[in-house]
Amino acid sequence: MAADELIKEQLKHLPHRPGIYKYYDDKGIIYVGKAIDIRKRVSSYFNSSKQHNKKTLKLISQIKRIEFTIVDSEADAFLLENNLIKQHQPKYNILLKDGKSYPFLCITNERFPRVLSTRNKLNDGSRYFGPYPSVTSMYVVLELIRTLYPLRTCSYNLSQANIEAGKFKVCLEYHIGNCKGPCEGLYDEAQYNDHIQQIRNILSGNLTVAKNYFKEAMSAAAADYQYELAHQYKQKLDLLDDFQAKSTVVSHTLTNIDVFTITSNEKCAFINYLKVMNGSIIGTQSLELQKKLEETDQDILASMIMQLRSDFESSSKEILVNIDDLVLPLEGVTVTVPQIGDKRKLLNLSMKNALYLRKEKESMQDKSKDSNEVRIMETMKRDLRLTELPKHIECFDNSNFQGDNPVASMVCFRNAKPSKKDYRHFHIKTVVGPDDFASMYEVVTRRYKRLIDEGASLPQLIIIDGGKGQLGMAVKALKDLGIYGQVAIVSIAKRLEEIFYPGDTLPLYIDKKSETLKLIQRLRNEAHRFGITFHRSLRDAGTLQTELTKIKGLGPATAEKLLSKFKSVKKIAELSQQELETEVGKSKARLLIDYFSQTAK
Template identity: 45%
Template sequence: MTKEENEKRIERLKNIVLNMPEKPGSYQFYDADHTIIYVGKAKRLKQRVSSYFHKEVDRFKTKVLVSKIEDISYTVVNTEEDALLLENSLIKKYNPRYNVLLKDGKTYPSICITNEYLPRVFKTRQINKRFGTFFGPYSHTGSMFAVLELIHKLYKPRTCRMPITKEGIEQGKYKPCLEYHIHNCKAPCCGKQSLEDYQASIAQAREILKGNTRELSQHVFEEMQQKAAELKFEEAEELKQKYMLIESFCAKSEVVSHTITDVDVFTIVDDEHNRTAFINYIHVKNGSVNQSFTFEYKRKLDETDCELLLTAIPEIRERFHSKAKEIIVPFDMEWQLNEAQFFVPQRGDKKHLLELGEMNCKQYKFDRLKQAEKLNPEQKQTRLMKELQQKLQLAKLPYQIECFDNSNISGTDAVAGCIVFKGMKPSKKDYRKYNIKTVEGPDDYASMQEVVRRRYTRMMEEGATLPDLIITDGGLGQMSVVREVVEGELGLHIPIAGLAKDDRHRTNELLYGNPPKTIALKTDSELFHVLTRIQDEVHRYAIQFHRDKRSKHALHSALDDIAGIGPATREKLLNEFKNVKRIREASFEELSAVIGASKATKVKESLSKNK
């Protein structure tokens, strides 16, 4: 790979990372053969994955990994724990080449049941399947210790590391240890507990570790109730704590659910602008998500979601060799499959899986849109203009938008500002400032009419391009007075909208029409943010002009009105006498000594008249 090709590859990968969400999830790196070479977890996907592409990364292994990456995908989940469990599930399935997390000190603990004659149950970070069966890993060690404690209290498996054999037990080689005397072990090494009873206890412990704890939970609950009825409240409290630990361990999540064994989950999200649909596929095996992919389908004949999903499901199931008998879908399907049954959940774990798939679809759609707009910024501007055109039902695309605002203090220093946005971007060379000339006192409506009249009368005389949309910084009143001038006096047909604010002076609605009506617009949408920016910008522009004008007047003095007295002379007088009052009180001789007789005569005569 040449240097130029490598730079293009890195730039392409960085573009993918820039559009990743700041949400928990699992990410996957692919090589040139589209084989997963690394699976990771992250509390914040964008922040974690971007760290691989920082220039200061100096770890050799990280550099080697980055040099092999050709593509990146990820799965969004709701919690950090789900991200961890999903990562481990994917690592077990794909065994990526560069995953070394299970080999260093950062691995999460698991529970092992050994293959010994009298098996032991304990936690470990060393995974070697020759020694026994491993359950986990556990991201929340509290849950792991709760399960271990539960198993030890219920079944009392041995904790010693002594290599016990059948022959040794028959020959009486072993003696009861302290654990037996304090009732933490039933001493199977001495024959005080039969081999059959011990193995049955271990079998039940395996079921608990597999997640089959509902029957056990019910048993503990009933025993707790019985102890309470017998007024044995201390024992009942212990059972209550144990019951709560079991319930906590059995808590549901989107990634691991003990009630779901083998299902496929399909969700679909539309992209109306590009005639495209995004379909997310999740496969759950033994209560764990082990596959999650999103596919893009281009509509050819305006197929419905149902038709498109029905076409995609067999294709995706064949690609991933899925034999699941149950397929979770978001709506009723018109067709049936021979090998599986469709199911539309209304609540519970399966509904949560459906919501997880929809969340991944929407995130994938958002990422694709951001990547396209990153390569072509004009695409975003056009999309926002089309959205505004559709919301207001305008005849043409609102390319040029103008907005007005007034600023004054009790009618003094009254000014106004007009800002222009072209293609949803500020065109500062077209901004205009206006001193209010014909309005006396604080009359915002009359001031607005004067500015609008002057603005569009001049544009018509010069043959300038008129705006496609006028936005007023106010509600119904501002829109009404602007319409009187634009349509009534000037005879122009320019759409007029208004941005109204709430009691906290925050933009909360868009008004349009005659009579004006509120346009439905989500306050967290990109279009709403652009409109809010327009309103904030015109407010800033008018306020700044007003402040500049006030500052200029505040620095004005009686010396500024004296003909023949320039800045240098004024500076000499102020340096000598400090203020205008002392200059007025000074004698002719004192003034002459500073600025000369001729200028002293002008200052003395002017200040005497203005006294």
């Protein structure tokens, strides 16, 4: 029997009952759906094909076989459909398929527990908090915990017998004050466990217990005339206040609520999720989903609510949504569309996020590849608060190996692309010794004095590779030339990718994934590459002699790499072992650590 005839025959025997149906092609399941009446719903695909869009017609053309399962209610059908979609991931069903696992913070189940980050939840008795929407948000909380409390990070088995036997010795973390040495019995277990309980409260969204603890400790220390200790507790209290201030407090009258909103166009749906606990938003996620068939907003949102609540382990008994007639098979959970009050404000906030995502995505889709440069420049203009579109950008970098052949480089980007004919090299002429600040003043002065003398146009943006010191000298050069204020100027510091403005003590932190930062990094890296290439050409091959090349096992290439980035041996010596390992690997990092340890004696 042909496939079409088989399907026609199957349609006649489908039940008028609630349940789920599965469509198969030659390879397996391609679609799972739910229905109050299985026969009516499935027959609608084949009896009114003229009303379907192209995607649905393509699905219908691939169906070779139909299976169904009867259930007792529509709620049961919903749950079964959701489970089967997760299990089989049919290509015509909407589903988050990125395989992403969210990060958690874990308080380990052991004596003197540790606080760790993980993506894998184990049934080992440990306490897991999260998940967090991003690694960045998780590490912000972890850094706060480690700053407030001196917890151990080692994986030793700190049983009473092992400690009394003297099996362990305190490590560097103890000597720098990050740990109080429970491995040698130097940390009272009761106090340690009290700190762990405070951490549990913080991770659960309750900061009151920890704040009261530090307030009482501060007052007791002050009453005992231990003012330095009191100040330390005050600093930790300030950290908690600052962390709480950065959390979006919705309303103290709201407890645990999930908020979901959806907006859509013909091709995509855009969903925002806010997780509210103790009156504050502790998690947020925005999603773009490609529509597969003719799904309604109700169907899409209902499916995503089930999945996101599962992913974020939400047990909230109240859900706020922006669309009516939403059916969810969640016992004991209320689903409402609030019209007034704090809950309505919360819903509007979620909707703003969903609409912003939609606007952003549609804007990107509407622009062709030819307009990418304009988009990038407009983004940079907005992010850096420029008054003009940065069509012409110039970036400066010094290349100075302890005073050996000091040079500088300038690269030029026009319309967000390299303009290599405008690149320039500079021999440092007026500066003696390794002085990056004076060198920056010289090259900026020479570059723009020449443009002024030639009557050439100035760039809309100047980028300085370095911190506030180099930026200050570049600004001084522009002021001495009388063009300060005519050209925007910023600097980028390498360690944390901070953007500094003239006269502003606080740096700007741009989203690490933003096009603005990526373009600035590209300019910086290109200027660095261009300068190093020039510097290399001025030296005889293999003649770079530095203190680093005297270290047995460390070659000129490694020395050049480190010095080109950190500028001096002194700055390299200040790096941590982890930072060195990131740059040159474990074995060479160990050689450097050993060498600097010996020379420091």
